[in-house]
Amino acid sequence: MSGIEDVARAAGVSKATASRALTGHGYVAAATRERVARVAHEMGYVPSSSAASLATGRTRNIGVVMPYLNRWFFAEVLEGIQEVLLESGYDLTLYDAKPGTEGRRRVFDDFLARKRFDGLIAVGLEPDDHELERLVAIGRPVVSVVAIGDNAGVVRLDDEYAARRATTHLIELGHTKITFLGGVSVSSGPHVDRARLSGYQRTMTEAGLTVTHVRSEVSLPGGYAAAVDLLGDPARRPTALLATCDEVAIGAIIAARRLGIPVPSALSVVGIDNHEFAEMFSLTTLEQSPRSQGMHATQMLLGQLEDPTQVPQDVSIQARLIVRNSTAPPPGTASVTVGVGVTS
Amino acid sequence: MSGIEDVARAAGVSKATASRALTGHGYVAAATRERVARVAHEMGYVPSSSAASLATGRTRNIGVVMPYLNRWFFAEVLEGIQEVLLESGYDLTLYDAKPGTEGRRRVFDDFLARKRFDGLIAVGLEPDDHELERLVAIGRPVVSVVAIGDNAGVVRLDDEYAARRATTHLIELGHTKITFLGGVSVSSGPHVDRARLSGYQRTMTEAGLTVTHVRSEVSLPGGYAAAVDLLGDPARRPTALLATCDEVAIGAIIAARRLGIPVPSALSVVGIDNHEFAEMFSLTTLEQSPRSQGMHATQMLLGQLEDPTQVPQDVSIQARLIVRNSTAPPPGTASVTVGVGVTS
DNA sequence: CGTTCGAATGGAACCGTTTCCCTTTTTCGC
């Protein structure tokens, strides 16, 4: 393995000059720079990142902490982050912090303390006080996607707005019996669900309609189970369902099909996410594009790294309504033609 | 930030002794070791990983390269890897290498060359010659989950066996018109699909049955589309479907439902994976447990790191048949009772 | 034409560990 000293010797300059030539910092004659670069390339020289980190204090690595890897939302965010980092030449170190596990404790107490990164992206963490304390103790910029208690930069969907918009859509179609399906539970974390539920409740109340909330585990099978339960009882059955997320909504659609309830003619279903399966199930939904949330957060963090005076901003994204074929006027309504398409 | 020198001073020993006490290498009196550890803990000392890496040449970090993050199989493998690494105190650096992208080229040519890891896990990569060359040029141990051309350690499902077992299951139920649904296409990479197809073909041929293969994109919507096409034509319709993976199988089940073809009474469907949705759709399938494949690969790699003489082994996992309610004897057969349960 | 300033470069210190090598102390077998 050849070091910078070998490159310097081969190029006939000092280590100092070679370093300047390769990093682009400080004065170096154009001809020299070019020669050093060529020699380095020919020798297949690759700088040691540990040595560079030790000398500069920067790692060119970003840490990402998330509670789940195998859920659609998180995987999409991760891909977005990865895409931007790849382009910027940063590495990405992943920390898995499942709520309530011993592993999570170690991530916060040991792994993160090692500071093997210049900045941190927290995705859908809902850190408790101790965890939050550890996070600030690290002394590196933090940006989060979805909630985090403190004043770090945050990129998130405006969940309340999304739920309001979805509810409004159903009301405009003529529905009055609209049930919210979802949980005060995990998934992207309780805060998300609370905000969505609250958006639904407010909109219903403002319209003078009755609020009905059915709990469901936040997952496809969870939505299925909850919907089977709810729809199986004709007395309780609403004409429309607002699900806390697409997975729950799709579970509900599958349940309705199995129960022989046609969607959307007898039952409208709307979700929030625009999950990759949404199109397949013709699901009307509010798009939240986690991928671009990840990209956004990353750009924000990188910006903060290169100019530390830059204040962390909060970005709130307004979901776009995508109308597909899972929503229609309630049964027994004078037919209203609803186009399939996208509106904001 | 306090360094080891501060700790040494506070504990009244030399840097050398402090280092030995903390790392556990070399002779240190028990009392001294304990004192140094206590002082270090009180001061909140955290060793600089760059400095340690520079000195030792080891990073305590593992690189993971995969082409997709948001597909079930890959996400599960990743979680398995993460779990083992977390326990062993290793960091995990993730590299996203989508086939045919500029990003992938950079991963191989730039990112991996930086060697910020002690070993590498390649998941479902099917590297071309140039990429393979780069991989060995790194000079670090590599373990792969699913195919990789060369002689690195490999952990993978025995795909051929899985397909044979699935086919046998259908034949035993009395089916003779069995169509393979799947693609020579991406997903976990072409090799996987070829092996599964081949297992199906051989078993059919051995049983004297006719092979029929319908291509499908390897995804849920892909399976749906292909099945709609196939099942829509009564002349071509088989009594059983073997899908290359569960996502395709589930797509097919959804298609069958929509076409009013009852599963399993009129059509049996079997998949391979035991995907998280399999249970919900009562899908009979062969379990491949990507999570434990990831764990397995990681343990293999770590073992190799601590004892470099250890030869990389190839591990081939035999899938377990899980019988649910998507398979039954073909229509018009004297009824055979099939228990729901697990067999090997 | 002397002074000043910027460009270009080299020497050496430094980043924070680990580890080699050497000295001193202890232990243990005979």
Added chain:
DNA sequence: GCGAAAAAGGGAAACGGTTCCATTCGAACG
């Protein structure tokens, strides 16, 4: 009780970069 070997610990040299500081040289400016 002695010698050898093992245990304990210290000083200093790595590891491979970056960057401060000093030096030289040439050009621009008054």
